Amino acid sequence: MSRPNLGTRSRALLGATIAVSGLVAVTPVIAAPAADPAVTAAYSTTIGGPGHAGMYPSGMEIAPNGNIIVADTGNDQVAEYTPTGTQIWRIGSEGAAAPCGSNPTGFPQFEQPRDVGVDSAGNVYVADNGNGRILKLNGTNGKCMASPFKMPGGGSPIGVTVNTTPAGQLVYVANGTKSQVVVFNTTGAVTRTISSQGACVLNRMRDAAADASGNVYVANYVSNNILEFSSTGTCIRSWGSKGSTNGLFMNPYGVAIGTDPFINGGSAGEAIYVADSNNDRIQEFTPTGTYVAQMGTSGTDSQTGTFTQLRRVAVDSHGNVWGADLWGYRIEEFTRVSSGYTYAQTIPTPIKGPGGTSASVFNQVRGLAFDASGDVVAMDSVNQRVVVFNAAGTVINTCGQRGFTGIGTFNWPRGVAVDASSGNYWIADTKQSDIQVLHPAASGCNGIAKFGVVGTATGDDNYPYSIAIGNGYAWIADTKNNRVESWNVSTRVAVSTYGTKGSGSGQFSTPAGVSVDSSTGNLFVADSVNNRVVELKVSGGHVLSTVATFTAGFNKPYGVASNGNGLLAVADRTNNRVVILNESDGTVATIINGSDVTGGGPRSLFNPENVAFGPNGKLYIADTYNDRILVYTLTVA
Secondary structure, eight states, X not given: OOOOOOTTSOGGGTTSOBXXXXXXXXXXXXXXXXXXXXXXXEEEEEEOXXXXXXXXXXXXXXXXXXXXXXXXXXXXXXXXXXXXXXXXXXXXXXXXXXXXXXXXXXXXXXXXXXXXXXXXXXXXXXXXXXXXXXXXXXTTTOOBOSXXXXXXXXXXXXXXXXXXXXXXXXXXXXXXXXXXXXXXXXXXXXXXEEXXXXXXXXXXXXXXXXXXXXXXXEEEXXXXXXXXXXXXXXXXXXXXXXXXXXXXXXXXXXXXXXXXXXXXXXXXXXXXXXXEGGXXXXXXXXXXXXXXXXXXXXXXXXXXXXXXXXXXXXXXXXXXEEEEEGGGTEEEEEEEETTEXXXXXXXXXXXXXXXXXXXXXXXXXXXXXXOTTOOEEEEETTTTEEEEEOTTSOEEEEEXXXXXXXXXXXXXXXXXXXOTTTXXXXXXXXXXXXXXXXXXXXXXXOEEEEEOOBSSSTTOBSSEEEEEEETTEEEXXXXXXXXXEEEETTTTEEEEEEOEESSSTTEESSEEEEEEOTTTOOEEEEETTTTEEEEEEEETTEEEEEEEEEOSSOSSEEEEEEOSSSEEEEXXXXXXXXXXXXXXXXXXXXXXXXXXXXXXXXXXXXXXXXXXXXXXXXXXXXXXXXXXXXXEXXXXX
16 A cells, blocks of 8 residues: 555644654655545454453461451452351452542452451451552451552552561561562551661562561562561571572562461470462471471472462461462462371362363453464463464464463563464563563464563563564563564564653653554554554664654553554553554544443453454454453444
């Protein structure tokens, strides 16, 4: 097709030369475009559906009545169970709303709640990680009780524990991104902040808890040790290092204080319990760090008494120990007897893992791509896998699993692209900040390559959200580096980076999506926090110039795609809609909000994060928090 005139795509560009530092200046051609065509969007079908009926427990605590409170991270919920596994209540949904402030008796929303603490009255405190806050809930029904506790100086709470100390009941919060322990009272006032001191160096810790004297124990995740501070923040001691023998750790994730009825030669005493996550075991120690016992081994979710990515530990009043096994989709109990610990039970029974049927498969679908056969390749982020469908929406295969060691093991991946020349999948493995290449599903999804580390040099990444391939180059939305990056697909060598943090020309703020125009080869970037889409002219893996900027009242645009024939689709995430623009002048051609969905499920979009045009010309929408892909037919009159 011939490229349409620039017209009025962005007022900032009209009648001006586009100057980008270090790039070729381009003067746009100003001409009145032809009348925009009439565009209609009609719902066609739904692919997938919610596939997470089970539990994703990354946090857990025992209430005074003996019931178990669970932070169900993958479902964005908190739940209470009896000790025998009967659910009492389950509350919450994904979102950033704070009814605990505006509606103190309402139910809250969460963004990956990572842990829970319980006070002596049974009130529940939730580490609402993605929203950067602690929520206080009524333990009898899960409703809000107070305004959110804000993290001083920002950050993301990842662990929370309530302990009774000489100073009263205090709430200990592991603020991992700030490497601090923030101590609140139960009304939300900060009483102390504990930072690195002396030999106790905090390193992205995951949890903290206090003993009866007020000393604070920290699960120091990256440094593979346990740190002990006084109540005033003075370093007392540390123990442990990286390893798998008794007393050593592989990323300690949770720490709890409890009473062991047999620890002192057959009599009761205080003990320290550690969720040794990547050793798939719980270890018990005396308060001075002497090894006592362990429970659990590595295994699968079909094997009792084993863990697959253990996260937290809790101790009941009888000295029985519970482990929250996030990627085993379960919690497990070990009974304390004089000779040690024995496996007791699993909740829930039976375990419900990720869905695997054509109508029940997703937990937060994000990346979308297509192979040469027209099959849909989708990134199922929370389930840590790629799901492949045929054009009719039938599941063909799934690839990948949660993990950190090999190719095909992921940590909350978001982006996927298909290399047309080989059929290989390129995956933006977001929280590991790397790129992985896999053979296609038809060849068994075997791993080919894994590259990139956290950093700012060319070839490094920091939370890559999206990936697109065009003309032999893979373009990455290097989100937390506020730039885009290119790789040569055939050699897998990093070529260039482009962008710095800001809102000006050549700058981005949390770019979340990238897409290559099949007609022009231009690169589109969903510049989410700047609420705009930027079109760039690229060649040989380098950005040459800015072509246009699109704004249409966006609120966090996360995904973008061109149909190569004049229409641009934008996943306008926070507005819960997809906007179709005319590329020639940036005007809105039509808006999709899901109100016409007739295939069952919600008749609205919920935080859509990606869009893609299929080989059949239809528009595919990753309706992320509705856990489905919606397919629309666009008709141009």
